[in-house]
Amino acid sequence: MTLSLLNYRSIIGTRLDATSYVDACNRIQTWVNSGLSCYVVAANVHVVMSGYWCETYRRLINNAGLITPDGMPLVWALRLLGIKQQTRVYGPDLMLAWCDRASRTGIPIYLYGGTPSTLDKLETNLKRQFPHLIIAGSYSPPFRPFTKEEEAHDRELIQRSGAKVVLVGLGCPKQEEWMSRQQGHLNAVMIGVGAAFRFHSGEVSQAPRWMMGAGLEWLYRLFSEPRRLWQRYLINNPCFVVLFAWQLLQSWRERFVTRRRVYR
Numbered sequence: 001m002t003l004s005l006l007n008y009r010s011i012i013g014t015r016l017d018a019t020s021y022v023d024a025c026n027r028i029q030t031w032v033n034s035g036l037s038c039y040v041v042a043a044n045v046h047v048v049m050s051g052y053w054c055e056t057y058r059r060l061i062n063n064a065g066l067i068t069p070d071g072m073p074l075v076w077a078l079r080l081l082g083i084k085q086q087t088r089v090y091g092p093d094l095m096l097a098w099c100d101r102a103s104r105t106g107i108p109i110y111l112y113g114g115t116p117s118t119l120d121k122l123e124t125n126l127k128r129q130f131p132h133l134i135i136a137g138s139y140s141p142p143f144r145p146f147t148k149e150e151e152a153h154d155r156e157l158i159q160r161s162g163a164k165v166v167l168v169g170l171g172c173p174k175q176e177e178w179m180s181r182q183q184g185h186l187n188a189v190m191i192g193v194g195a196a197f198r199f200h201s202g203e204v205s206q207a208p209r210w211m212m213g214a215g216l217e218w219l220y221r222l223f224s225e226p227r228r229l230w231q232r233y234l235i236n237n238p239c240f241v242v243l244f245a246w247q248l249l250q251s252w253r254e255r256f257v258t259r260r261r262v263y264r
Contacts, residue, residue: 008067009081012243014051015062016043016069018083021097027066028098031189032107032164039064039168039179039190042091044071045218047172049236052243057173060180068094070194072215073237077244081251092196092206095167096129102165103130110158110188111138113169114197121201137161141170146178155186166190169197 007018019027024040031038041047041064051058061067068089069075078086102109111119119138126133139157141150158166166188168175175192182190198204206212207220218233 007083009078009083011048011074011077011081012052012240012247013058014043014048015067016048016074016078017067018078018086019066019068019089020087021089021094024066024068024089024094025097025101028165028189028191029101029105029107031065035187036065036189037182037184037187039176039183039192040066040068040094041176041179041192042068042070042089042094042194043074044194045073045240046232046236047176048074049240050173052239054173057176060176063180063183064176065189071217072212073240076215077248080248088212090212091193092199094191095193095196095200098165098167098191099126099130099133103133106132106134107165108134108136108161108163110136110161110163110166111169111197112141112154112158112166113171113175114140114201116140118197118201118203121203122197125200125202136163151178151181155182158186158188164188167196168192169194171195 008015009018010016028040041061043061047061047070051061068091069078069086070089070091072088075086075088099109101107111122114122119140123135123138126135137157139154141154146154166186168179168190170178170192171194172192175194179190179192195204199206205224207217211217211220218237222229222233
């Protein structure tokens with residue numbers, strides 16, 4: 001697959017692209033129109049750290065057509081690395097931005113992930129918000145590793161539906177692994193949206209916008225689901241801060257050495 005890369009930076013080994021909601025939707029629409037099979041990753045600290053601990057996972061993230069900065073720590077990291085105007089491109093908001101675009105362009109979507117009840121509520125809410133949105137189908141896969149036969153069956157369901165974009169809500173790292181395996185086999189653009197299905201179905205509340213802007217969404221989610229998320233936030237977050245600080249120091253040191261050579 002050949003894709004023109006955006007302006008980007010590598011953050012502890014994971015590529016992060018400089019983009020926006022409009023730019024991301026433009027690219028997705030272009031890929032749909034050209035019939036490209038590819039995927040979009042909305043990367044937060046958890047995704048980046050999962051890539052740091054596992055090289056195989058990092059490679060499949062970096063093979064995505066677009067990697068957006070889903071969390072404020074990554075937005076700040078991109079700014080510190082020279083992309084001064086970068087803003088957050090948050091998976092759940094990207095999902096709504098794409099649904100708005102799809103409703104105006106007539107591009108059918110497919111919802112893959114979540115539970116049957118989550119999907120029912122999600123479809124109702126999306127149809128209420130975007131009356132012209134074409135939801136070609138939805139499917140709730142089992143909460144366990146898929147067999148090759150099951151994946152082939154699911155691909156066939158999606159392909160027969162006529163959907164051109166698949167919104168994937170399986171959670172990290174399962175959704176990125178699934179999208180990577182479907183690339184080249186599923187004639188659609190896939191967008192990993194993480195917890196967006198649970199948010200937009202109304203089953204789980206999102207953090208207030210002021211907490212998101214302040215980079216405190218992790219704290220809200222930790223208090224909401226401590227048993228499930230404590231390891232993600234209390235281990236991964238401090239590790240990320242240390243690793244990125246070291247990367248930033250190395251970057252500044254290289255720049256300083258280069259400038260000294262230039263002015264000698």
